[in-house]
Amino acid sequence: MPKxxxxxxxxxxxxxxHAELIAASPDAELAAVADPSPIGPREAGRLGTRHYADYNDMLDRERPDGVYVAAPNQLHLAAGLACIARGIPAVIEKPLCDTLEAGAELVRASEAAGVPLLVGHHRRYNPRVEATREILARGELGRIVAVNALWAVRKPDDYFDATWRRTAGGGPILINMIHDVDCLRHFCGEIAEVQAYGSSAARGFEVEDTAVVAVRFASGALASIALTDAAPSPWGWEAGSGDNPNIAASFENCYRFLGTAAALDFPNLTVWKGATAEPASWADAIHPETRAWAGHEALPRQLEHFLDVIAGTATPRIDGRDGLATLAATLAITDAIATGRAAAPAPPPA
Ligand SMILES: NC(=O)c1ccc[n+]([C@@H]2O[C@H](COP(=O)([O-])OP(=O)(O)OC[C@H]3O[C@@H](n4cnc5c(N)ncnc54)[C@H](O)[C@@H]3O)[C@@H](O)[C@H]2O)c1
Known part of the structure; x- marks a missing residue:
């Protein structure tokens, strides 16, 4: 069977x-890459594949079996539609799109054509995320009452040379916090409402560099999320999990789950609880127990899953509708910041 x-x-x-993973995979072939910048031909040459400046040309000439769309957020709609029009399943990097209208259009097109889309919320493939879901499903923490999440890094100044990252449709809420929003939905269920503050005082861009969000879940649980891309820290998913070679690992925790029976530090998977079956009261000592997890990094597992979706042996773990729900919750945060009022995620499209 051809790969x-x-x-x-x-x-x-x-x-x-993504291109390097595909090129290194024994189960897939890197047919081509499209990128109009000088990076395109350089990286295609390094990986021994063909280069196109225009992705439409690439799709027509190469007729690939699957496509990763990893262009700026503002281009996801057009590139996604180009894949769907040719019947090619696609992984669309997060956010699904830069606006809800664009995201809804992409979802409708995918559903009408029966062409699967997989949204690149790759953290869900991380074994520690899967182990946490199991801890929560077993009820080890009791009922979740609150979660505290933190994501703080100092991005290098030249990261912002790319205009799209500092203008509407970019910014760390849509680029980074959306991952935490997706994780929190995955762990705690749907988000009913958010309140938020944003600030651009550190970098002075059109988009925020810092935000603090209060979240109310439909379950009644609450969460707080603090984010900044202007302050060095060891706290954040990539630093805590070591899941991204571009961000130095600290293996510090970035989320704290508070349940009626026990607490959980994440991603180290340390459960804190009392010595008896009864939930510890404030005078009782609580002890750490670190849970085991095993498995590989998220991106290779996302690729394996995408190959199954292409083969028709799996349906997308995170389909367009799911990615759109995470986008709606994330854009509720930017609405709340803009209006100064609580905001609810927009309902899913018909
Ligand atoms: N899953 C993750 O952890 C993760 C991490 C980073 C970025 N992202 C997402 O991936 C996307 C890209 O982010 P990035 O940080 O790699 O951006 P980037 O600016 O580093 O790369 C984007 C590339 O797209 C190219 N491009 C621009 N217009 C194009 C076009 N018409 N056709 C083809 N290529 C085009 C640019 O030349 C550039 O090389 C964004 O949507 C971002 O939110 C996801």
């Missing part, structure tokens, strides 16, 4: 990681 031929649209920071 599935995959192509990548946009080989910048994340697209090149």
């Amino acid at each position: 599935p031929r995959l192509a990548v649209v946009g080989v910048g920071l994340i697209g090149i990681r």
Whole structure:
């Protein structure tokens, strides 16, 4: 059986990681990459694949079996529609799109054509995320009452040379916090409402550099999320999990789950609880127990899953509708910041 031929649209920071993974995979072939910048031909040459400046040309000439769309957020709709029009399943990097209208259009097109989309919320493939879901499903923590989440890094100044990252449709809420929003939905269920503050005082861009969000879940649980891309820290998913070679690992925790029976530090998977079956009261000592987890990094597992979706042996773990729900919750945060009022995620499209 010939290996599935995959192509990548946009080989910048994340697209090149997808292209390298495909090129190294025994189960897939890197058919081509499309990127109009000088990075395109350079990286295609390094990986021994063909380069196109225009992704439409690439799709027509190569007819790949699957495509990763890793271009700027503002281009996800057009590139996604181009794949769907040709019947090619696609992984769309997160956010699904830069606006809800664009996201809904992409979901409708995918559903009408029966062409699967997989949204790149890759953290869900991480074994520690899966182990946490099991801890929560077993009820080890009791009922979740609150979660505290933190994501703080100092991005290098040249990261912002790319205009799209500092203008509407970019910004760390849509680029980074959306991952935490997706994780929190995955762990705690749907988000009913958010309140938020944003600030651009550190970098002075059109988009925020810092935000603090209060979240109310439909379950009644609450969460707080603090984010900044202007302050060095050891706290954040990538630093805590060691899941991204571009961000130095600290293996410090970034989420704290508070349940009626026990607490959980994440991603170290340390459960804190009392010595008896009864939930510890404030005078009782509580003890740490670290839970085991095993498995590989998220991106290779996302690729394996995408190959199954292409083969028709799996349906997307994170389909367009799921990615749109995470986008709606994330854009509720930007609405709350803009209006100064609590905001609810927009309902899913018909
Ligand atoms: N899953 C993750 O952890 C993760 C991490 C980083 C970025 N992302 C997402 O991936 C996307 C890309 O982010 P990035 O940080 O790699 O951006 P980037 O700016 O580093 O790379 C984007 C690339 O797309 C290229 N491009 C621009 N217009 C194009 C076009 N018309 N056709 C093809 N390529 C085009 C650019 O030349 C650039 O090389 C964004 O949507 C971002 O939110 C996801």
